[in-house]
Amino acid sequence: MSKVIKKAYAEEMKQGYNLRTAMEEASRCLLCHDAPCSKSCPAKTDPAKFIRSLRFRNIKGAAETIRENNPLAGCCAEVCPYGQLCEQACSRTGIDKPIEIGKLQKFLVEMEKREGMEFLHVEEKRDGKIACVGAGPASLACARELALFGYDVTIYESNEKAGGVLTYGIVPSRLPQEVVDFDIATIEKLGVTFKFNETIDAARLEELKAEYDAVFVGTGLWKxxxxxxxxxxxxxxxxxxxxxxxxxxxxxxxxxxxxxxxxxxxxxxxxxxxxxxxxxxxxxxxxxxxxxxxxxxxxxxxxxxxxxxxxxxxxxxxxxxxxxxxxxxxxxxxxxxxxxxxxxxxxxxxxxxxxACDTTKDIKAGGKVFTGGDMVNGGKTVVQAVAEGKDAAAMIAAYLNK
Ligand SMILES: Cc1cc2nc3c(=O)[nH]c(=O)nc-3n(C[C@H](O)[C@H](O)[C@H](O)COP(=O)(O)OP(=O)(O)OC[C@H]3O[C@@H](n4cnc5c(N)ncnc54)[C@H](O)[C@@H]3O)c2cc1C
Ligand code: SF4
Structure with missing residues (x-):
């Protein structure tokens, strides 16, 4: 097996923007009112807002919008089907071609990493312990939002690393592991605890329900x-x-x-x-x-x-x-x-x-159990799983405050 071939597998193929080319692309944006690009992002990443900031050279503000809205901003920038979502909806399409929203997002996440920007802070701790089962996009997004609300969150994961399909499925030439690891690090920094190599079955779920105030299950489709x-x-x-x-x-x-x-x-x-x-x-x-x-x-x-x-x-x-x-x-x-x-x-x-695996296929939402991601929607996209994880976090917060 030659080194060249392995390089093709391991190294990213996409060419990115630099500051000059990113600014040029942002200058094509029509700054639409009630922007269709933003309305079509399931995770509400809000491209119209971050492109507007970029256009006025506010790089930090643009990167902040992305990170605050999308816990897996780097991964989504690499693997989102933009052509069916924000870029398909872009008003510029009718004139010449859509704004390259995904590539702009990728550039801004790279700037965030390169410049060591940090945007996320837990303002105030709240009472409440939540377990998230699975460490894929749905659970990671749910955990990130709950941690930001101030709750104590623990993620239980079968594998030895977090990321779900991001870490164990998608080819690294499309999604480099360092992009996945960077997104996950922004979640870990909020104090989320990870417990690896633990598969949750129905009996263990009952124990988690007794131990925690709420449980989110986002275990995907692994059979x-x-x-x-x-x-x-x-x-x-x-x-x-x-x-x-x-x-x-x-x-x-x-x-x-x-x-x-x-x-x-x-x-x-x-x-x-x-x-x-x-x-x-x-x-x-x-x-x-x-x-x-x-x-x-x-x-x-x-x-x-x-x-x-x-x-x-x-x-x-x-x-x-x-x-x-x-x-x-x-x-x-x-x-x-x-x-x-x-x-x-x-x-x-x-x-x-x-x-869904045999251990989790019968788990249903109800009581203090919440669910989301592929196991519920039958297998869609990373951005859809992120959206469902965010929604579940909002529902859990409402449930804990009732
Ligand atoms: C090969 C492949 C390529 C894809 N390419 C793309 C793409 O390019 N763009 C895109 O948007 N989407 C893509 N998808 C779809 C996308 O990856 C999924 O929609 C997304 O990962 C779903 O997230 P999730 O959190 O629901 O589940 P997953 O990512 O599957 O994560 C679930 C996690 O739960 C863990 N788990 C499972 N059972 C248990 C248990 N009993 N106890 C503890 N932990 C458990 C798993 O180990 C895993 O870490 C692809 C999917 C595959 C398989
Ligand atoms: S729809 Fe296109 S042109 Fe309009 S704000 Fe969004 S990216 Fe800019």
């Missing part, structure tokens, strides 16, 4: 769906989330086949196939419909195509073939019910959807 076909239990057949986690944790020591088939047509499938390719495998996507019908973001599909990765369309999994317990090939059936395809494979990655 991968598999198709029940012959050969699914062979060595070398893995789930998307296990594959991505292995890549992020073990890097060059991960289990990677020479020939990897990724099954699926969503963003997660695109992340798996780029990971496999960037780490040195011969990687291919196989999807049961046409790529136009696929749920993946068009930019992600284009990124995959630009890397020269083949996308086989309209073939559904039929059987996985193995030798001595390990996968060697996979058979597919054509959508036309006539064609068949057999492809060589050392590794098959199923990226066909996620579900």
């Amino acid at each position: 991968s769906k598999v198709i029940d076909i012959p050969g699914k239990d062979l060595d070398g057949v893995v789930s998307a989330i296990d594959f991505l986690k292995d890549a992020r944790l073990n890097k060059e020591n991960m289990t990677l086949g020479d020939t990897v088939l990724v099954i699926g047509g969503g963003d997660v499938a695109m992340d798996c196939v780029t990971t496999a390719k960037q780490l040195g495998a011969k990687a291919t996507i196989v999807y049961r419909r046409t790529i136009e019908e696929a749920p993946a973001d068009i930019d992600e599909v284009m990124a995959v195509q630009s890397m020269g990765i083949p996308i086989i369309q309209e073939f559904a999994p039929g059987e996985i073939i193995g030798s001595k317990g390990h996968v060697t090939a996979m058979k597919f059936n054509g959508r036309d019910n006539e064609s068949e395809l057999t492809m060589k494979a050392d590794q098959v990655v199923f990226a066909i959807g996620q579900a």
Whole structure:
């Protein structure tokens, strides 16, 4: 595996702004009244306000607006689907092209980090202890808001690091770990306690309910769906989330086949196939419909195509073939019910959807239990999980003050 390929996996691909280019971009903003960009951000990051500050050279004020409104400002700047949210709504689109809101946000979060700006302070401590289960975007946002309100917050997390999908799923070339760590550090500084390597099940949840005044559960979707076909239990057949986690944790020591088939047509499938390719495998996507019908973001599909990765369309999994317990090939059936395809494979990655884990799938909101993020909305975006975490914090504060 060459160093160049590993660099492609580990290093961010996006080019950012500098002060001059950021100011130029901000000067295109129409300073709209009742700005559509701000109305379309689920987390209420308020782009119109921060772009206005930037335009008047108030860098600190612009960075402050972002951090105060969005606890995961750095991560959202990297991975938000702006094209479907703020940038799609931007009034400038009708004139020429939308303001590059995501890139401006990225620039301002970088300035915040570089200049050591600190905006968040707990004004007054309040009585009330809250447990947050899971350390993904929903729980982190909920914990940050509650800590700012002055409450005592503890996060319980199965993994050994915080971030959820940000740390264990999304490819680092799209979301560098230092961006995730910086956002999390701003939350830790408020005194939020993290307890790692602890999986909360129904019995432990009852204990947390007795110990804390309120409990937020934001445990996401960590059980991968598999198709029940012959050969699914062979060595070398893995789930998307296990594959991505292995890549992020073990890097060059991960289990990677020479020939990897990724099954699926969503963003997660695109992340798996780029990971496999960037780490040195011969990687291919196989999807049961046409790529136009696929749920993946068009930019992600284009990124995959630009890397020269083949996308086989309209073939559904039929059987996985193995030798001595390990996968060697996979058979597919054509959508036309006539064609068949057999492809060589050392590794098959199923990226066909996620579900809640058995430990948390039956947890429902009610009483002193609040929920949010992927486990409730069925799997959306980071910014949606942040929004739901913020909303839950407001509900918890209202519940504690009733
Ligand atoms: C590969 C991949 C790529 C994605 N790319 C994008 C993207 O580019 N842009 C975008 O906006 N969204 C993307 N998403 C979606 C986005 O990551 C999620 O919507 C978001 O992370 C949901 O946040 P969450 O807090 O609800 O859950 P998660 O991020 O899943 O976090 C849940 C946390 O809970 C922990 N946990 C689970 N069960 C327990 C338990 N019983 N006890 C204790 N802790 C537990 C988990 O370990 C995890 O840390 C992607 C998702 C995946 C899988
Ligand atoms: S919608 Fe576009 S032009 Fe209007 S305030 Fe927002 S970024 Fe500026």
